[in-house]
Amino acid sequence: MRRFIGRATLLAGVLGAAFSCSSPGRNFGHGAGTSGADEAGAGPAANAGAAGTHTAGAGARSPVGGEGGEGGEGGEGGEGGEGGSTGASAGEATGAAGAAAGECQPSETRPCSKDGALGTCAAGIETCSAEGTWGACSVQPAAKDTCAAKNDDDCNGIANEGCPCAAGQSRSCKDAGALGKCATGTQACTEAGVWGSCSILPAAKDGCTTSTDDETCNGTPNEDCGCVQGDTRTCAQAGLVGKCATAGAIETCGATGTWGACSVVPSPADTCVPGNNDNCSGAANEGCQCIVGVTTQHCGTCNVGTQVCTDGKTNTYGACTGAADTNTDAANCGTCGHSCLGGTCAAGMCQPLLLGTVPSTVDYARATIVSGGQVYVFAQVGQGSPSNVWQTSATMAATPTEVKVSGTVSCIMNGKLFWTTGAQPEQIESCTLSNCGATATPLVTATKGYFSTGPGCDVANNELVWVEPSATSAGQTIFRASAAGANARQITSLTFPNNGANWALLTNSMFASGSTRRFFYGGTDSTAGSFSLYAITTDVVNASGIGLVTAANSSQIMGLLADDSLALVSDYLTSGAYNALAIPLPNGVISGAPPVFVLGYIPNGVLDSTSFYGTVGNDAAIPSDAIVRCPRTGCTAPTILVRGQAGANYFAQDAGALYWTTNAQTSTLGFSIWKMAK
Numbered sequence: 097m098r099r100f101i102g103r104a105t106l107l108a109g110v111l112g113a114a115f116s117c118s119s120p121g122r123n124f125g126h127g128a129g130t131s132g133a134d135e136a137g138a139g140p141a142a143n144a145g146a147a148g149t150h151t152a153g154a155g156a157r158s159p160v161g162g163e164g165g166e167g168g169e170g171g172e173g174g175e176g177g178e179g180g181s182t183g184a185s186a187g188e189a190t191g192a193a194g195a196a197a198g199e200c201q202p203s204e205t206r207p208c209s210k211d212g213a214l215g216t217c218a219a220g221i222e223t224c225s226a227e228g229t230w231g232a233c234s235v236q237p238a239a240k241d242t243c244a245a246k247n248d249d250d251c252n253g254i255a256n257e258g259c260p261c262a263a264g265q266s267r268s269c270k271d272a273g274a275l276g277k278c279a280t281g282t283q284a285c286t287e288a289g290v291w292g293s294c295s296i297l298p299a300a301k302d303g304c305t306t307s308t309d310d311e312t313c314n315g316t317p318n319e320d321c322g323c324v325q326g327d328t329r330t331c332a333q334a335g336l337v338g339k340c341a342t343a344g345a346i347e348t349c350g351a352t353g354t355w356g357a358c359s360v361v362p363s364p365a366d367t368c369v370p371g372n373n374d375n376c377s378g379a380a381n382e383g384c385q386c387i388v389g390v391t392t393q394h395c396g397t398c399n400v401g402t403q404v405c406t407d408g409k410t411n412t413y414g415a416c417t418g419a420a421d422t423n424t425d426a427a428n429c430g431t432c433g434h435s436c437l438g439g440t441c442a443a444g445m446c447q448p449l450l451l452g453t454v455p456s457t458v459d460y461a462r463a464t465i466v467s468g469g470q471v472y473v474f475a476q477v478g479q480g481s482p483s484n485v486w487q488t489s490a491t492m493a494a495t496p497t498e499v500k501v502s503g504t505v506s507c508i509m510n511g512k513l514f515w516t517t518g519a520q521p522e523q524i525e526s527c528t529l530s531n532c533g534a535t536a537t538p539l540v541t542a543t544k545g546y547f548s549t550g551p552g553c554d555v556a557n558n559e560l561v562w563v564e565p566s567a568t569s570a571g572q573t574i575f576r577a578s579a580a581g582a583n584a585r586q587i588t589s590l591t592f593p594n595n596g597a598n599w600a601l602l603t604n605s606m607f608a609s610g611s612t613r614r615f616f617y618g619g620t621d622s623t624a625g626s627f628s629l630y631a632i633t634t635d636v637v638n639a640s641g642i643g644l645v646t647a648a649n650s651s652q653i654m655g656l657l658a659d660d661s662l663a664l665v666s667d668y669l670t671s672g673a674y675n676a677l678a679i680p681l682p683n684g685v686i687s688g689a690p691p692v693f694v695l696g697y698i699p700n701g702v703l704d705s706t707s708f709y710g711t712v713g714n715d716a717a718i719p720s721d722a723i724v725r726c727p728r729t730g731c732t733a734p735t736i737l738v739r740g741q742a743g744a745n746y747f748a749q750d751a752g753a754l755y756w757t758t759n760a761q762t763s764t765l766g767f768s769i770w771k772m773a774k
Contacts, residue, residue: 198228208233215241215248215255243289261285269294276302276310276317304353321353331358338373338380339363368408384408397422398432429773437753437773438491446773448723448738451755452488452496454766459484461757461767464748465508466490471755471769472513472529473746474505485513487529488769490755496769499532501525506550509579514553514560520545524560524581539581548572549603552612553579554635561612561634563601570594572601574615574634588639590617590632597621597628602656611659614681617641618653625670627653629663629679644684647677657710659703662728666697674714678730694718694731700756702749703728709737709754709774711744723754723772738772749774 200206202224209218213233220235238249243259256262263285270279274294281296299311304321318324327349332341336358339345345360363374368384381387386405395401396419403413420428422444428434429441436446451471459475462482466472471490474482481504488496503515503525513532517523524540524547527533540551540560548563558579566573570592577584592599597619614631621627627650632641647667654666654674663679678693679685694712701710708726712718712734721742724734743759752774757767 198224200224200228200230202226202228206230208235213251214253215251217251243285243287256289259289261289261291263287263289267291269296274313275315276313278313304349305351318353323349323353323355325349325351325353329355331360334358336376337378338366338376340376368405381408385411386413395419398425398428400425400428400432435752435773437771439772445737448741448770448772450493451490451769451771452494453768454486454496456498456766457760459486459766461746464746464755464757464769466748466750466755467508468511471748471771472508473757473767473769475767481518483515485529486769490750490753490771499529501527501532501536504550507553509553509555510558512579514539514551516547516550522546524551524562526579526581540575540577540584548601554612557635563615566591570599572617574632576634587634587637588632590630590641592617593619593628595619595621596623602653613660614658616656616658616663618656620650620652622651624648626650627667629653629656629665629684631663631681631684633682642682642684644681645677645679645690647690654697655699657698657701657703657708662703664693664698664701664703664708666699668697676712676731678728691730694726694734700745700747702747702754704749704774707774709749710747711741723756725774741770744770 204224205221207213207218208220208222211222211230211233213220213235215237217233217235217237220233222230222233225231235251237251241247241249241255241257241259243256243261243263245262245264246255247262248255248257250257261267265285266282268279269281269283272283272291272294274281276298278294278296278298281294283291283294286292296313298313302311302317302319302321303309304318304323305325307324308317309324310317310319312319323329328346330341331345331347334347334355336345340358340360340362342360345358347355347358350356362376366372366374366377366380366382366384368381368386368388370387370390371380373380373382375382386408388405388408391405391408392402393413395403395413395416398420401416401419403416406412406414420432422428422430422432422441424441426436426439426441426446429436429446430444434446437449439449440447454473454475458477460478461473462476463474464471465474469490470487473486473496475484475486476482477484483501483504485499485501485505485508486496487499488494499513501513501515503517505513505515507514508529511529512526513529514524514526517525520542522542522545523538525536525538527537528535540562542564544565546565548565551560551562554561554576560577560579560581562575563572564575565571566589568591571589573589574587575584576587598621599617599619602616602618612634615634616629616631618627618629626646626648628646629644630641631644633639644663645665647665649670650667651670652668654668656666657664658681661681663681665677665679667675667677669675673695674697675695676693676698677690679690693708694715696712696715696718698708699711699713701708703709706728708728708731709723711720711723712731713720718724718734719736719739721739721744722736723738723741723744724731724736726734741756741758744756746757748755754772754774756770758770760766
């Protein structure tokens with residue numbers, strides 16, 4: 097607007113000058129008018145146009161003013177300069193008006209940039225019109241720029257407006273967000289002002305030769321590569337086992353991104369050394385029938401020796417060591433599997449084990465019982481009744497310990513000791529063996545004031561069995577009660593036959609083998625030279641006595657050993673000889689002479705389901721210091737188990753061993769307790 101205001105002022109000057117024209121041909125007068133100076137436009141100082149100047153003609157002053165000076169061009173955006181000042185005369189004023197008559201000479205040209213045009217328009221041309229004004233620029237602004245470099249066709253001074261880029265421009269593909277290998281490429285701007293393709297395009301797959309290879313340009317290097325060339329790992333990490341997993345066994349990655357073969361090559365087969373897996377299969381010692389130095393097998397006598405594998409492929413074993421010698425092997429004595437139960441083996445026979453010696457020289461053994469892993473020996477002091485118990489382990493040597501009571505000990509059952517008191521009325525009492533003094537308890541009182549026999553222990557029924565005299569001197573009554581003394585009751589009674597014989601209860605052997613089912617009694621007829629043996633059951637109410645045998649030429653019954661099916665009766669013959677008869681139970685000898693078990697007497701022993709074990713006296717074929725084994729059918733050919741056991745007596749047994757006592761071995765020690773495997 098300032099530019100156009102300047103032009104209006106100049107136009108006013110031109111109109112004023114028309115009155116001073118000397119001729120239609122615009123010949124200006126030659127009078128010497130004063131020079132007029134266009135004032136600068138009155139716009140802001142920053143935009144003020146330069147002041148226009150002109151020089152008056154050289155003629156003398158005349159009424160017609162000289163040619164007015166060219167009006168000053170207004171500053172850009174400011175007001176145009178005012179016309180020159182009038183001359184001192186009317187001619188000068190007319191000259192000044194003439195000077196302001198036009199801004200340019202007709203047909204004069206100038207660059208549009210002179211008029212402030214920008215961009216492409218700045219290169220255009222303005223031409224002065226006949227009226228002395230500048231015409232329009234020859235280059236007009238376009239609707240928008242093109243994307244050619246630095247193009248400003250819309251002439252607003254901002255090149256390439258609306259273009260993403262300028263043609264010919266380039267940039268790194270990384271700046272466009274490219275990844276991997278593509279980030280190192282470049283992009284060039286097209287004529288259309290858009291970025292062209294990256295100079296490096298993604299490959300179909302990454303390479304596996306370097307750890308940063310991302311040829312697919314997705315930001316993930318080495319995709320689909322199992323590894324990178326040159327990488328290593330242990331074969332164990334690859335899942336290999338055996339020899340292939342040992343130290344130093346590695347795999348190396350190849351150019352294709354796959355692991356190479358393990359540096360340790362599997363062997364065709366394992367060896368038979370323990371744990372060997374040379375074929376790397378994961379199963380040790382494949383193909384081996386035995387493992388060298390580890391696998392053993394039994395061998396030799398009784399198959400108790402040992403052989404060790406020496407060649408696993410052929411299942412070969414070394415020499416047999418540790419084979420049994422049945423003459424000396426305590427675990428296989430005499431025959432395979434026959435254990436001496438702690439004793440030694442000599443000449444194929446188990447030797448006795450001394451369990452302990454009683455530390456008393458005044459105690460004498462009277463009975464032996466095995467119960468609960470302990471051996472108990474009832475003993476008497478001097479010639480009295482057995483009134484104390486010595487106990488020791490049934491499995492190892494130890495010094496026996498003593499339990500004393502005030503009475504006559506009789507039996508042991510379930511950890512309790514039972515005995516009869518001495519003072520009348522007699523009682524049956526019991527105590528716990530582990531603390532007898534504090535647990536002694538009365539159980540049963542004799543109905544007649546005393547007992548004919550002490551109680552026997554019926555372990556199977558947890559009951560006590562005993563005998564008391566009947567109302568008549570020739571009779572006896574059998575009773576039972578619980579182990580606690582409850583339910584005491586009469587079972588049956590007997591009366592000795594009135595046949596002139598001397599009858600008596602065989603108390604020295606009653607329950608001697610641990611059986612309480614029968615009670616034995618016998619009579620000796622010295623006139624007839626015979627004896628009779630009877631038995632009565634203790635578990636049948638009102639049972640009667642049964643005569644088992646009457647033996648001729650007998651003067652005395654020396655002893656009785658019995659179980660539920662056989663009674664061995666030792667007999668002192670009228671001839672002065674001895675024999676032992678074998679009486680079958682429960683019915684005895686029905687007819688004929690009773691069978692002779694051995695030509696001697698049996699001081700003591702035990703019976704099991706197959707054999708008799710014990711000692712035999714007065715038999716010339718059997719040493720008196722020997723313990724023998726005989727079949728239940730007879731002892732004509734006894735097996736001598738051990739010698740050197742003079743005085744062996746009071747035998748007991750369990751399933752596998754015999755137990756007995758011998759007399760004092762020294763002047764300072766009492767009887768000894770022995771054990772020997774059957």
